Amino acid sequence: MKKRWLLPIFASFMIFSGIGTDNAEAASVADLTNTAMNYIGAPYQYGGTSIKYGIDCSAYTQLVFSKLGISLPRSSSAQYNEGTYVSKSNLQAGDLVFFNTSGRGVSHVGIYIGNNKFISATTSGGVAVDSINDPYYWGSRYVGAKRVANFNEEKAEVKAAAVDFTRYASRGQVALQLAEALQLDTSDTNSPFNDIAPDSKYAGAVTALNKIGAFNGNEAGNFEPNSPITRGQLSYVLTGAFNLDLQGEAEQFSDVPEGHWAYEGVKLLSSTKLTYGRPDGTFGVNDYVTHTHITDFINRFIYKYNK
Template sequence: MKKKWLIPVFASFMIFTSPLIDAEAATPQELVSTAKQYIGVPYAWGGTTSSGFDCSGFTQKVFADLGYQLNRTSAGQFAQGTAVSKQHLQIGDLVFFNTSGQGVSHVGIYIGNNQFINASSSKGVSIASLDNSYWKNRYVGAKRVIDFSKQQASEVKNASVDLGFYASRGKVALRLAEGLGLDTSDTNSPFIDVKSTDYVAGAATALNKLRIFEGNEQGKFNPNSPITRAQMAKVLTVAFNLKPTGKNTVQFRDVDQNHWAYDYITILAQHGITIGKGNGLYGPNDYVTLTQLETFIQRAVSK
């Protein structure tokens, strides 16, 4: 099976000029919440960190937090992605302005309702309106580097059981059983909190037989509980019988060699099933989102 996603970001020094780029997919909600966490950070010429941003430093940081690589300057970012008309803007599109009189010199991120978030020289990271006369008169155009709406659509389409933001253990079991092509006809669950009539009974039973899901000390499966990215790494490694490849791979700053899931996460990265969340982080204690689950499963199945 061939991969259906575009080129992932494997290292922070790689610069992409292809129309669209993809990592462990983020939703529009994740994009907006990630950007808004920096509201109030002051403007700093040349700034690229939370101690101070310039406009393109801010957009680059937000996208990096989600695992996407943007060029450094507003002009460089304007060269990425595909052009989008103003009436068709979507959350996550980059919006560009001519504030210097010499072409593209400012960039922000569209967040819906005709608003965008940006690092302005007067207010720092803040939300502004495209209807504001200042920005309206200086608007140049927009580019779509990542189509976040597709991630949201994929999330809803595949969330036949759990429509929440995070993937439940039950949802993971269903997708794993499907991805592995398991026989789920036996619903005589070994877990005390999964009845034979429950939606997850067949998948949970099949995965238990393979010792992929064994339950906790009380014999519970906890189908409605979320699963962390560290736990997901172990489940995927065991489920798909992944072995170390010996390849040099991404080293995540938040997973040292003493972490219980270090080997699982390393193996996952060696096989290209994870590339992290960006900025050198894996997020072992973060809960797996539905969109991330789909990305993990698709990449594992394609191996």
């Protein structure tokens, strides 16, 4: 991948009030996973509590849950004493999963995100996603799981006529944010799109992103700055914006089969391990992207490629 240098854009996370350790009804599975994966690539440090300088496994789970208004104790063994026991066959996204990596009992904790995967701060790769059934390491060290909160499934389907743009990002808003993060020259406002006039607030950003192959218009030559952007569309925007090449094995998603219009974009993005699908094995290709999601994506690239 040809690296593009980015300006940090730090995500603002909603702190949900009124959430106890057994109920997080205000937070969805997507809120959890997006918050957890915002820190992909953050370095590991035993005893550390800093995303920038290093964080250990229990400090990481404590941090993620605190962003959703849920308090956890500091150590993995203390976290293992929280919540209710969950069998491996009944795991749900948001459950804490525990491992014996020291030979002396519970010594590692992560967050289950569905599809037999969990995310944790690892000594070898920092914050990363692994399989709980990994035959080479994690599978044999699995101890058990605890449920400290219940997360709702996100309502993915949003009718276009009632899109809440305080929550969901428009194509124009994404263009502005990406152009700023990539430090693009936005002085050229002569957009190639019919519906972006030179005096439009989006003109410079849209033109600059079009030049690097990140944004294209529709069949009529329009950009549609006030339309929401889907995860499938965003996959192509990000692969163009960051010059992505295939970086290893990509995850396969049931709603993006080979031949689907978004297949190549999703494949490239998935291969970076900076985005994952839903617990049911889908990518959510038609789901609208929230402001938090796009900020999270940019931050993940900062952590992975600008270290």
